Amino acid sequence: MRRVPPEMFRFTTVERSDLYGAVLDAFGVAGEHLETALGLDTVRVRLRGVGWAAAVEDEELHEALRKLVQWELLDVVHNHAENHRTAEEYERRDLQYSLTRRGEAALAGVRHALEVLASTGALQTAVLEAVADRLDELCVLSGEPASADRRIFSTLRELEGHLDALVENTKAFNGELQRLLRAEGADLEVFREVKAATVAYLQEFLVNLDRRGQAVAAAVARVEEQGIAVLRERALRGAELPPVTGEDPAGGWLESRRARWAGLRAWFFPDDGARPRIEQLHVIARRAIVSLLQVLERINESRRRSSSAVQDFRELARWFAAAPAEEDLRRLWSAAFGLGPARHAHLAHPDPELIPSSHSWSEARPVEVSALLRTSGRTERFTRTAKVRDVAAVRAERAERARAERAELAYAWQVLETDGPVRLSSFGAMDPAVFDRLLDLLGRALSARPDAEGLRRATTGDGRVEIALAPPPDSRTVLLRTTKGSLAGPDYVVHIVAARGDGAFPDYLAAQQEGAG
Numbered sequence: 416m417r418r419v420p421p422e423m424f425r426f427t428t429v430e431r432s433d434l435y436g437a438v439l440d441a442f443g444v445a446g447e448h449l450e451t452a453l454g455l456d457t458v459r460v461r462l463r464g465v466g467w468a469a470a471v472e473d474e475e476l477h478e479a480l481r482k483l484v485q486w487e488l489l490d491v492v493h494n495h496a497e498n499h500r501t502a503e504e505y506e507r508r509d510l511q512y513s514l515t516r517r518g519e520a521a522l523a524g525v526r527h528a529l530e531v532l533a534s535t536g537a538l539q540t541a542v543l544e545a546v547a548d549r550l551d552e553l554c555v556l557s558g559e560p561a562s563a564d565r566r567i568f569s570t571l572r573e574l575e576g577h578l579d580a581l582v583e584n585t586k587a588f589n590g591e592l593q594r595l596l597r598a599e600g601a602d603l604e605v606f607r608e609v610k611a612a613t614v615a616y617l618q619e620f621l622v623n624l625d626r627r628g629q630a631v632a633a634a635v636a637r638v639e640e641q642g643i644a645v646l647r648e649r650a651l652r653g654a655e656l657p658p659v660t661g662e663d664p665a666g667g668w669l670e671s672r673r674a675r676w677a678g679l680r681a682w683f684f685p686d687d688g689a690r691p692r693i694e695q696l697h698v699i700a701r702r703a704i705v706s707l708l709q710v711l712e713r714i715n716e717s718r719r720r721s722s723s724a725v726q727d728f729r730e731l732a733r734w735f736a737a738a739p740a741e742e743d744l745r746r747l748w749s750a751a752f753g754l755g756p757a758r759h760a761h762l763a764h765p766d767p768e769l770i771p772s773s774h775s776w777s778e779a780r781p782v783e784v785s786a787l788l789r790t791s792g793r794t795e796r797f798t799r800t801a802k803v804r805d806v807a808a809v810r811a812e813r814a815e816r817a818r819a820e821r822a823e824l825a826y827a828w829q830v831l832e833t834d835g836p837v838r839l840s841s842f843g844a845m846d847p848a849v850f851d852r853l854l855d856l857l858g859r860a861l862s863a864r865p866d867a868e869g870l871r872r873a874t875t876g877d878g879r880v881e882i883a884l885a886p887p888p889d890s891r892t893v894l895l896r897t898t899k900g901s902l903a904g905p906d907y908v909v910h911i912v913a914a915r916g917d918g919a920f921p922d923y924l925a926a927q928q929e930g931a932g
Contacts, residue, residue, distance in 0.1 A: 423521050425486055434479050436525065437467045439488065442514045443522045452492070452511040455480075480512055488518035538588055538620040538700075542581045543627040546679075549574035550634035557641040557649075567646060568653030575675045578682070585696060592703055614707045617700045628693040632684040647672050762794075827852040828880050828913035836885065836910045840893040850897045856911065860884040880913040 426435035441461035445453055453461065455476060462471065471479075483489040489512045514522070549570055556567045592613070638646065647669055656664050682692045731751055738744045762782045764770055770779050785795045827849045831842075845853070859873035860882050866872060871884040885908040893906040 420487075420517060423486075423488075423517055424524065426483065426488065426521070427525065431479065434467075434471070434475075435483060437462055437465055438476075438479055438483060439514075439518060439522045439525075440465045441467075442489070442512070442518070443526075446514060446519075452513045454511055458512065483518070484512070487515055488521055489513065490515050538616070538696075539581070539584060540620060540624075540627065542577050542584070543624075543631060545577045546574060546581070547627070547631045547634050549577060550631065550638055553646060554634070554637045554641055557638070557646055561649070561652075564649045564653035565655075566653070568650040571646075571650045571672070574679075575672075578675065578679055581682070582678070589696075589699065592699075611711060614704055614711070617704050617707075621697065621700055624693070624697055628683055628691065628697075631682075631693075632691070635680060635684040643676060647676075823848050824852070831856070831880075831911050832913040833909065833911050836883075836908050838887075838893070838906050838908055839895065839904075840891075840906050842895065844896045847897045847899050850895065850899075850902075853895075854902075856880065856882045857884070857907070857909075860909075880911065882912075883910040884908070 426432055426439070429435075438458065441458060441464065442453065444465055445451075445457075445461055450457075455473070458480070459471065459476065480489060480491070484491050492511050492513075552570050553567065553574070556563045556570060650672065651665055651669060654668065656668060680686060681689075685691055731747075734747060735744060738747055762784065764780070764782060787793060787795050827846075830845070830849050831853055842853070856873065856875070859875075860871045861884070863871045863873045869885065872881065873884075874881045887905045887907055889906075891906045892903055895902045895904075
């Protein structure tokens with residue numbers, strides 16, 4: 416990313432930044448009227464045109480213009496075509512100021528920042544339809560003669576403008592949407608209305624969104640079938656770029672068009688197998704609808720309840736604050752937090768017949784209440800002891816699985832063991848299990864530091880296998896293939912030393928043959 420000049424936006428942070436901004440804005444408005452150079456009196460007139468109503472002395476305006484020239488935002492020249500009668504007139508009318516390229520960029524940056532701060536973003540289905548229409552028009556124009564080059568240029572620029580509007584509005588709306596999901600409104604009524612309106616807005620946008628996205632993707636494919644490179648060349652001829660000194664602007668113009676087309680493909684028709692961004696927008700909108708509906712449900716639930724836990728605790732806090740003495744505080748605490756449900760009221764003695772009916776409940780023996788009932792609200796139940804499960808089959812299955820894993824591991828190390836340093840391309844096609852072990856070894860080696868000889872050494876966790884990895888002597892790449900896929904990378908030089916497992920290699924081959932049979 417190119418670095419922004421440090422003095423470019425300094426006028427926005429220093430004292431009298433409002434005057435500096437107004438002066439630059441005055442030059443921007445003058446440029447829209449094709450006035451490229453302004454004198455001191457013209458600058459004062461243009462300042463009133465951009466809304467600067469405060470009086471500005473000549474010295475103050477001279478100082479502001481001098482600072483902008485110092486920051487390379489304005490350029491100053493002498494107008495020798497004028498006739499000056501006095502020195503004061505010479506000083507006022509001879510100097511002519513104009514915006515530099517850096518000044519134009521600074522003014523455009525400030526205006527764009529203010530537009531972003533004032534914008535809220537939108538999801539516009541009309542933009543999607545306009546993108547599809549412009550693509551269809553390009554497809555038709557590609558078959559017309561060279562006289563249509565100007566129309567191809569204008570149509571392509573309209574397409575890029577619609578895409579920019581889609582991207583900027585979508586980013587701005589998504590930012591506002593995420594802030595809305597995190598916000599907690601003070602006025603529940605207004606908060607509820609905003610969220611309900613947002614849900615309706617999202618639902619309306621999602622109607623036929625898949626169909627519109629597929630229509631744009633199909634239009635992109637049709638244009639590319641006609642030849643997008645040829646179309647860009649014709650658009651370049653239709654652009655009629657002016658001749659300039661130095662580097663030919665055609666290369667940069669074509670590169671910009673290629674980047675814009677790549678952005679269009681990323682939104683609707685990506686070529687790397689990734690999900691189109693329009694589908695990601697669909698998922699984000701659906702999740703936002705669910706989240707907003709959940710928030711609305713909580714708001715509606717709180718409106719239906721006569722009281723809430725938050726209100727109860729606030730009222731209790733007021734009671735604590737109004738308690739006259741510390742003893743009253745203790746009584747209030749006991750009354751508020753010492754109460755509990757009578758969960759033991761349904762319990763009875765193990766043998767109720769032993770309790771005389773003539774005795775009062777206060778004279779009877781107490782009923783035992785288990786700790787489980789006090790803590791969880793459930794009584795203890797004593798049943799017959801469950802049968803002990805026979806785990807012999809499970810142990811046998813686990814032992815067999817462990818033997819198979821050991822055999823597979825030993826076979827992998829035996830296949831990967833090398834007699835000396837070899838290239839990765841010498842392994843050829845591999846079993847997926849062997850490929851996983853090779854990837855593990857390569858990952859351990861690449862994460863190790865090179866030794867004095869420039870080799871990266873690593874061992875497995877059990878220390879049975881060691882790998883020494885050297886960088887490839889050339890830029891050749893290797894493609895390792897398995898039944899589950901392939902991996903491309905540098906053709907490293909490796910030396911793998913492994914201990915052989917006794918009898919594990921034939922057992923693994925036999926298991927593989929039985930599985931194939």
